[in-house]
Amino acid sequence: MLATMYARLIRLRLHWYMRTNGELVLRHWQWFVLACLIVPGPPIVSVFLNAASLLAASVSPGATPAQHFFIATVIDVAAVLWILPQRHALSGGSFMRYADSLPLPRVVRLGVEATLLAVANGVILVSAGIAGAQILSPLRDPYAPCCLLALLCLAAIAQQAILTRRWIALIGIILGNGAVAAGLAAPGGGRWLLLTAALGGAGIGMLSATRFKRAGGTRWPGLDSGAVGSGLRILARRDPVLLVQCKAVAERPATTILRFGTVIALALGADRLMAIFDFDERALPTAILAMAAISLLLAGFYRVLRDARIAMSSYLAALPLPSHYWPIRDTKFVLLLNGVPLVILLSPQIMRGLLSLLIVLGLAVAYQVLLALLRWPVVHGGRRSLLYGVLLTGLWSGAAIAAVSR
Amino acid sequence: MSDGPVLVCEGLGASYEGHEIFRSLNCSLATGVHALRGTNGIGKSTLLRLLAGAQPADAGRVWIDGIDLMEAPEDAKRRLSYVPDESPIYPFMTGEELLHFVAAVKRTGIDATVDGLIGAFDLGRHLRTRFDAMSLGTRKKMLLCAAWIGTPRVLLLDEPSNGLDLASRGHLVRLLQQWRHQCAILFSAHDDVFVSACGAAVIEMRSLLDAGRNVPA
Numbered sequence: 001m002l003a004t005m006y007a008r009l010i011r012l013r014l015h016w017y018m019r020t021n022g023e024l025v026l027r028h029w030q031w032f033v034l035a036c037l038i039v040p041g042p043p044i045v046s047v048f049l050n051a052a053s054l055l056a057a058s059v060s061p062g063a064t065p066a067q068h069f070f071i072a073t074v075i076d077v078a079a080v081l082w083i084l085p086q087r088h089a090l091s092g093g094s095f096m097r098y099a100d101s102l103p104l105p106r107v108v109r110l111g112v113e114a115t116l117l118a119v120a121n122g123v124i125l126v127s128a129g130i131a132g133a134q135i136l137s138p139l140r141d142p143y144a145p146c147c148l149l150a151l152l153c154l155a156a157i158a159q160q161a162i163l164t165r166r167w168i169a170l171i172g173i174i175l176g177n178g179a180v181a182a183g184l185a186a187p188g189g190g191r192w193l194l195l196t197a198a199l200g201g202a203g204i205g206m207l208s209a210t211r212f213k214r215a216g217g218t219r220w221p222g223l224d225s226g227a228v229g230s231g232l233r234i235l236a237r238r239d240p241v242l243l244v245q246c247k248a249v250a251e252r253p254a255t256t257i258l259r260f261g262t263v264i265a266l267a268l269g270a271d272r273l274m275a276i277f278d279f280d281e282r283a284l285p286t287a288i289l290a291m292a293a294i295s296l297l298l299a300g301f302y303r304v305l306r307d308a309r310i311a312m313s314s315y316l317a318a319l320p321l322p323s324h325y326w327p328i329r330d331t332k333f334v335l336l337l338n339g340v341p342l343v344i345l346l347s348p349q350i351m352r353g354l355l356s357l358l359i360v361l362g363l364a365v366a367y368q369v370l371l372a373l374l375r376w377p378v379v380h381g382g383r384r385s386l387l388y389g390v391l392l393t394g395l396w397s398g399a400a401i402a403a404v405s406r
Numbered sequence: 407m408s409d410g411p412v413l414v415c416e417g418l419g420a421s422y423e424g425h426e427i428f429r430s431l432n433c434s435l436a437t438g439v440h441a442l443r444g445t446n447g448i449g450k451s452t453l454l455r456l457l458a459g460a461q462p463a464d465a466g467r468v469w470i471d472g473i474d475l476m477e478a479p480e481d482a483k484r485r486l487s488y489v490p491d492e493s494p495i496y497p498f499m500t501g502e503e504l505l506h507f508v509a510a511v512k513r514t515g516i517d518a519t520v521d522g523l524i525g526a527f528d529l530g531r532h533l534r535t536r537f538d539a540m541s542l543g544t545r546k547k548m549l550l551c552a553a554w555i556g557t558p559r560v561l562l563l564d565e566p567s568n569g570l571d572l573a574s575r576g577h578l579v580r581l582l583q584q585w586r587h588q589c590a591i592l593f594s595a596h597d598d599v600f601v602s603a604c605g606a607a608v609i610e611m612r613s614l615l616d617a618g619r620n621v622p623a
Contacts, residue, residue: 233502233534237506239510240503240506240507240509240510241507241510241511243503243507244496244499244503244507247496247498247499247503248496248498250498251497251498308496311494311496311497312494312495312496313494314455314460314461314490314494315460315488315490315494315495317458317459317460317461318455318458318459318460318483318486318487318488318562319483319508319511319512320479320480320481320482320483320484320511320512321480321483321511322480
């Protein structure tokens with residue numbers, strides 16, 4: 001009976017997963033191509049081999065507990081970042097809200113969720129398998145393979161905690177990572193106890209988070225509370241469209257923080273590199289290449305804004321707005337966001353008086369034009385949007401370097 | 407106000423994935439309340455979407471207060487308001503934000519009529535609630551309030567009484583009766599009591615379709 005229930009539900013969920021995630025895979029395959037180009041070694045295989053080496057290194061002896069803890073946390077973060085774009089596909093859609101009202105046994109639900117998680121992590125599991133084969137040997141201590149298994153379980157629990165917004169479970173994950181790291185450094189039988197405690201702690205954390213959520217646990221402070229709320233209400237009166245755009249971006253906090261955080265890190269990194277170069281002739285090409293990479297990242301916000309609007313499109317279509325209204329507003333919004341990295345990249349050049357104001361202004365304008373042009377491949381490029389974007393930024397950076405190096 | 411037609415459509419055609427919903431559909435409405443009636447799936451919501459410009463028509467033309475919806479969509483849409491059956495609003499938007507947004511887009515403000523509606527529908531305490539946290543009825547009321555922004559000449563309401571409590575239904579009836587001399591109101595409904603309470607002239611969707619089918623392709 002349970003097996004029949006499981007089979008029926010998993011068939012439906014996998015159908016939904018394939019249908020929804022297929023579109024994501026078709027859009028993101030270009031990132032995989034880029035990874036194959038960037039990672040040294042034979043194409044395709046080296047991506048998996050390098051990931052497997054990293055996983056194997058995470059449980060290798062010789063490192064300090066702090067280093068093991070750091071690597072374990074990196075694995076968790078990577079696992080969560082891998083699963084986040086698949087969140088919608090894994091949620092089961094609005095059908096699951098209906099299915100939640102049905103008397104499905106807990107074991108069936110858990111089985112279905114675990115199967116889907118395994119499917120979603122298929123690529124990571126290939127690397128994990130290779131890593132397991134590297135460290136598994138009848139002559140060697142079985143503790144390291146068990147630790148790898150424990151780390152993978154912790155990463156899977158972290159993924160599920162993030163997907164189901166059971167934030168409290170993350171405390172259990174952190175403690176679990178700490179116990180695994182301590183166990184790897186500790187000699188004797190105590191290490192097995194630590195390993196058991198790691199998994200037990202994470203499991204208890206997940207259960208507590210489930211109970212806390214069922215009891216109506218607290219939400220993260222909303223955007224509408226306190227001073228932020230007052231600010232939003234003022235913005236709602238002054239520029240309601242800008243407010244809608246800000247909230248559309250804020251609705252995807254993980255993607256937005258990651259995207260914008262990477263942009264700022266790239267800008268600061270380029271600044272540091274220019275300082276290391278002592279602002280010689282290599283400095284300006286460095287800034288231009290950073291601009292190209294940043295514009296590719298920021299252009300993703302065009303898709304975020306457009307996707308958010310799809311749900312409201314029929315209502316918006318009945319409002320008196322010109323057809324070019326949203327493209328222009330979205331472009332202005334993304335150019336506004338670009339102001340931050342632009343200032344970070346160009347201010348050292350201006351303050352040190354290394355470039356004439358005309359060149360700086362010209363570069364800034366050309367950079368903003370590039371970002372505005374990138375809207376086209378992102379919105380209309382379909383499955384090849386990234387390739388078109390890379391091509392455009394490549395051409396732009398080549399032309400910009402040629403222009404400033406005259 | 408003129409007694410001439412405020413909402414006119416000629417030769418309107420619509421299809422979904424190659425399947426024809428209707429063709430050569432004509433209608434002409436003067437100010438007053440009009441109820442569109444018909445069985446489920448006959449095309450009432452599609453017709454309202456087409457008249458509102460929320461969905462492009464396969465063929466035909468629509469005039470809102472004498473302005474061609476296809477030729478001058480902005481001017482025409484400034485004179486109409488549309489309330490869909492389901493709430494298509496961003497889940498993160500609050501009621502207050504929707505009202506300010508619609509007012510900004512229509513280049514007008516939130517006047518006493520809308521303020522009165524907010525009070526009558528008891529929406530004051532929901533103005534800062536996100537749409538995804540509102541009940542079906544509250545969403546509908548919020549969209550109805552947004553429809554009265556900008557003094558529209560044409561009001562297109564898809565199942566406006568759906569999800570409303572009795573007091574709000576009563577208020578909506580009074581509101582429609584009050585506005586019957588100022589604009590052309592066309593709403594779809596299955597509820598005969600609501601239709602007769604509004605004093606609406608009934609338009610059978612079937613008769614519109616049959617008239618369209620008799621026109622040579």
